[in-house]
Every structure is written in structure tokens, then in C-alpha cells.
Amino acid sequence: MRLSDIITQDRILVDREGTLPSKSQALHALARLLGGAVSAPEEEVLALLLEREQLQSTGIGDGVAIPHSALEHAEAQAGALLLFPKGIDFDAIDGQPVHIVFGVVGPKRATGEHLRTLARISRLLRDEGTRKLLANAESAESAFALIESHDATAK
Secondary structure, eight states: OOHHHHOOOEEEEEOOOSSOOBBHHHHHHHHHHHHTTTTTOOHHHHHHHHHHHHHHHHHHTTTTOEEEEEEOOOSSSSSEEEEEEEBBBBBTTTSSSSEEEEEEEETTHHHHHHHHHHHHHHHHHHEEEEEHHTTTTTSSSHHHHHHHHHHHHHO
């Protein structure tokens, strides 16, 4: 499975102007983008993402957050990507602003696939150069092209 299989260009938002300045607004945007992809109401997806954040922030450090959850009726893994060149406070474990929020929602019955998806996202974002390119992407198109390029070289 490639990341470009779970994310589409229309589920990538580049917030160059800082119109989503908070974690709450970012999670609402993710829920809006992911809801249609998993055939679930935005409110249901948002509730699941907020529930996960209450357990522990998904802000993993190095400017990255990976909010994720699972739904009974989801057919497949779906991803959405929010990019914040200016950064937002996401309660990250390192206390630093987050520039990349990669959200994932998948079927509850597919725990192994969900974990593999999270691992693939982690591999994409562990490289500092890739994080910088993605965080400073000019458009959804250029961010998606970067993901496709990474998929082509990933094992």
C-alpha cells in the first residue's frame, strides 16, 4: 500500500495564510476532509479524533502530528494532509509548533493495515528534508507530487 492510495490531492490543504490557527480548527478541517472519504458524518469523525487526542496528543514532535482513529463502517484507510507553513500549537510532545498534520481514519477490523499506514507516514516524515519540503509546499498539487515521489522510492 502506498500513501498516494489513501490520500487524494483534494484532501490536502495548504494553510499559507494561517486561517486554521488552532489544534481544534485543524481537527475540524481533518474531520471535514476525511468524513466524505469514509462515508461518515463530519461530527462522527471529529468525535473520534478528539477522543484520540484526549488519550495523548498525536503531535509526535519535529513539527508533525498524526491524528488517527478507526470506524466500524469505514471501507478502507483514508488520509488527509494539512500543511501549516507558519505552524500551529498542537500540544506536541516536544512543545514545538506543528507544520504537518497527516490524519488517518480506517476500518476498526483492519488494525494491522492501520498500523502499517501509520508506519508508512512515519517513514515519509522522519527525514528532515522531506518534512521541510512538505511543510513549505506551495500547493496541494506539489505536496501530492512529493508523496507520490516518496512512494515510488519507498520499499
